[in-house]
Amino acid sequence: GDSVTQMEGPVTLSEEAFLTINCTYTATGYPSLFWYVQYPGEGLQLLLKATKADDKGSNKGFEATYRKETTSFHLEKGSVQVSDSAVYFCALTRNYGQNFVFGPGTRLSVLP
Amino acid sequence: DTAVSQTPKYLVTQMGNDKSIKCEQNLGHDTMYWYKQDSKKFLKIMFSYNNKELIINETVPNRFSPKSPDKAHLNLHINSLELGDSAVYFCASSQGGGGSTDTQYFGPGTRLTVL
Numbered sequence: 001g002d003s004v005t006q007m008e009g010p011v012t013l014s015e016e017a018f019l020t021i022n023c024t025y026t027a028t029g030y031p032s033l034f035w036y037v038q039y040p041g042e043g044l045q046l047l048l049k050a051t052k053a054d055d056k057g058s059n060k061g062f063e064a065t066y067r068k069e070t071t072s073f074h075l076e077k078g079s080v081q082v083s084d085s086a087v088y089f090c091a092l093t094r095n096y097g098q099n100f101v102f103g104p105g106t107r108l109s110v111l112p
Numbered sequence: 113d114t115a116v117s118q119t120p121k122y123l124v125t126q127m128g129n130d131k132s133i134k135c136e137q138n139l140g141h142d143t144m145y146w147y148k149q150d151s152k153k154f155l156k157i158m159f160s161y162n163n164k165e166l167i168i169n170e171t172v173p174n175r176f177s178p179k180s181p182d183k184a185h186l187n188l189h190i191n192s193l194e195l196g197d198s199a200v201y202f203c204a205s206s207q208g209g210g211g212s213t214d215t216q217y218f219g220p221g222t223r224l225t226v227l
Contacts, residue, residue, distance in 0.1 A: 034215070038153070041189050043202055043218035044117075091216075099160065099168060100145070100206075100216055105153045 002027040004103035006090045009057035012109045013080055021075040021106045023064075031092040033057075033066050033073040038105070039086045046089070047075075080110045116141050118203050118219040125193055128227055133188045133222045135203030143167075144186035145204040145216065146178060155202070162187050190224075198226045 007022040013019060025031065032051045034045040048057030053068035062077045073090060090103040116137045125131055137144060145168075146158040160168035164180045175191045191196060203219040 036216075036218075044155075044204075044216075045218070045222045046215050049215060089155065092218075100157065102155045102157075105155065107153070 002031070002092060002094065002099075002101045002108050004090050004092055004101050006088075006103035006106055008106060010107040012111065015110055017081055018080045019077040019080045021083075021088055021108070023073045023075065023103060025071050025073065025090075025092050027094055027101075028090055029094055029105070030068075031094045033064070033101050034074070034091040034093070034100075035064055035075050036091060036102075037063070037091040038089065040086070044089060052071075056098060074104075080108070082110045082112050084108060085110045095104070104112075115161060115217050115221040116203055116205055117138075118217050120222060121220065122223050122225075124225045124227065127193055127195060129193050130189070130191045131224070132190070133201055133203075133224075134217055135188070135204040137184055137203075137217070139205055139217060140184075140203040141207050141217075142183060143206050144180065145206075146186065146188050147202040147204065149200045149221070150200060158190075159186075161219070163185070185211075187212050193224075193226045195226050198224055200224070 003026045005052040011022035034049045036046045037047045048059040050057040058064045064075045087105045089105045093100045119134045134153045143162045147159045151178045158172050175188045179187045200221045204216045206216045
């Protein structure tokens with residue numbers, strides 16, 4: 001079945017450091033790929049997405065590129081802020097968006 | 113306007129009780145979901161409904177029963193609550209049309225504590 005693997009962390013960085021959170025997936029066909037973010041005490045929010053190979057999703061300084069050849073969708077940000085501290089989930093969907101598969105989440109802590 | 117809302121936000125109850133969590137979405141989406149998030153933040157899908165019809169039913173005890181009176185609502189009823197049911201439950205919705213519409217919108221969560 002479909003699956004998503006991501007580094008579980010926790011990841012601790014200093015403010016303004018470069019962030020990479022790795023995500024790889026297993027799925028047949030051409031899934032859509034997502035990054036969701038969960039701030040403390042809140043629900044998940046869509047951070048960015050890509051719906052086909054080589055697409056780059058971007059939002060709030062975060063980027064991820066859909067790489068079909070390596071089945072990856074790594075999340076990057078050039079300079080993290082304390083306010084980026086959250087849990088980040090990589091996810092995919094096939095079947096016309098009716099079945100989402102989430103990775104285990106990566107907790108990011110950014111220190112001032 | 114809240115896109116996906118859940119009530120209650122917190123629910124504390126005794127083992128053996130029956131409780132319900134309500135979910136409503138005002139996005140006009142066709143598909144709604146229930147997820148359980150454990151203490152390690154792992155998110156597991158429980159159910160999915162499309163236009164009031166059950167389409168995903170993962171391995172969930174039959175003490176959990178979803179009810180969808182219309183496509184804007186998906187409620188979760190839990191019978192005979194157990195300690196292991198303590199978690200945060202998230203409702204979500206999506207259009208389900210594929211392509212650029214494939215995005216889930218989540219509610220704020222309901223933290224269930226079973227004593």
